Amino acid sequence: MTFINDTQHLFVRALKKLVRNPILLFFSLFQPIIFLVLFTQLFTKFSQVPGLFPPGITYLEYATPGILLQNGFSSALQSGTSVVDDINSGFLQKMLVTPVNRSAILLGRLSSDAFRVIVQSLIILVLAYILGFSAATGLAGILVMLIVIAFFGLAWSGISLALGLRTRSAETVFGIAGFLTFPLLFMSTALVPVTAMPSWMQSVSNVNPISYAVNAVRDLAIPHSFSLTAIASAFGYIGVIAVLTLGATLYLFRKVVS
């Protein structure tokens, strides 16, 4: 019980901090929104080239899942900077001299990250809807999408937190996150199908976790493509990443805490 209460209090703290720093929210939403508006306009004709994109859908329909994942990915990578802040300001230490459950400190952080990604995804979905996007599987599909995105975000939060705990430098976390975002995003099926890539990029895309998560979300979004296998493999892949990154986070966190 104390574990759940502790997590809840720290979850609320993290959300308050987020809401009171709207500039951070703005920056993490800015990029996906630009992508949504500009790319979908820019590539509409490109997507009509026969044989490259799945037939019968607009580029907006194709790219929205990718942009949702990009948003989850890049805002999760900010997560590590918060733990760096808490370490450097001494707030982590201040928490550690209280009986607060140690895992709750991490879980409070992670759950607020997941919540944030869901809210941001909803904002993007509403914008996409205004531009003409709709999810083929309806509200239930959107719910599953949000779950995939939230778990995907958690896995990446783990990477960012591990980096933050290891380097204790917010700049490094931002730097590495920025460095990772674009190559991983463009070498995935987020914005173009794998068939449109040169073969070396195809092999990167085929092991790129973003591709798996995007494919799962896309299968829920575009008509006649709902696939349990895609969702299952997305969860499997995200699960593996989450175990690795959150394991590293937990290990580093224990070292900081003891």
Next chain:
Amino acid sequence: MANIIDVTDLVEVYADGTKAVDGVSFSVEEGQFFGFLGPNGAGKSTTIKVLTTLLKKTSGKATVAGFDVDSQAEEIRKVIGVQSQETVLDNDLTGRENLVLQGQLQRMGGSELKTRVDDLLSLVGLTDVAERRAGHYSGGMRKRLDLASALVHRPKLLFLDEPTTGLDPQSRAAIWEYLAKLNKEQSMTIFLTTQYMEEADRLCKQLYIIDHGKIVANGSPSELKSQVGADSIKLSLQDGVAGELNQKAKGILEGMSGVNSVVVSDDGLTVYARNAGLIIADIVRAFDSNRIQLAGVSFSSPTLDDVFLQHTGRRIRPEELNTKQSATSMRFGARRPTRQ
């Protein structure tokens, strides 16, 4: 009374080989106002980190409130309050929210927490700004809020690591007042570290002087100062220019018990004595019966810095010496000379 802290042969060696604490032993009685005085890097903060379960000790034994710092850390965290050297607040939360969160992490809640937070805000004088974000507070306000956040769960034992470092004299005096009150009225045990002699002198009943990870002296501030030896008493006489009178006075003073030595100088006589406060009355009486007229008396006690100096050969903070010397002086009105 039972000891709330017991430390035996505590050693803390950092990963880089630095021996921050080198075989320290001490105990603190419940209800005590206890202090560690020493310069930067003496091992004060490290000792506090071990006792507050933030740092694993290298060797030795340490218990807080009867609980072992290694195996019963969780129990210790419930009964201690800690204010670290740097003021630590969540700048995005309001003053009130900072206190509420701290209470929640200490497993408080409901109306009990609400009342407690209200009381603390008014204790530290922040009720009016309680709904403002801590990031907008001034340095003194932040320090007070930080102190309040260490008190939310009514700890039995409060650790304060240099609580007034970097504060202006007014804020410092305010903090001193709260601390003395907490110790006295709520019989809260307080463990304070400081590099300010005046602070240690004023607040601590029991004081350990620490340098290079070792305890160099301990006792109450007045015991420590009396170990230094002598206070100095400066006397100036009416018609003091006459060398004869000074010599006569010197003879009288040297005959008194408790006087170590007497020096005659241009501006009067300086008496070194073990306890100036006690001997001044004797001097006044002796002069009176010998018809020697006093124009002025002043005495200065040895400071804790003198104690540190004696034990380590160094001063704690040389640059602060001039302002920190505690001097007490009394001025007598010129008395009418009496016929001899």
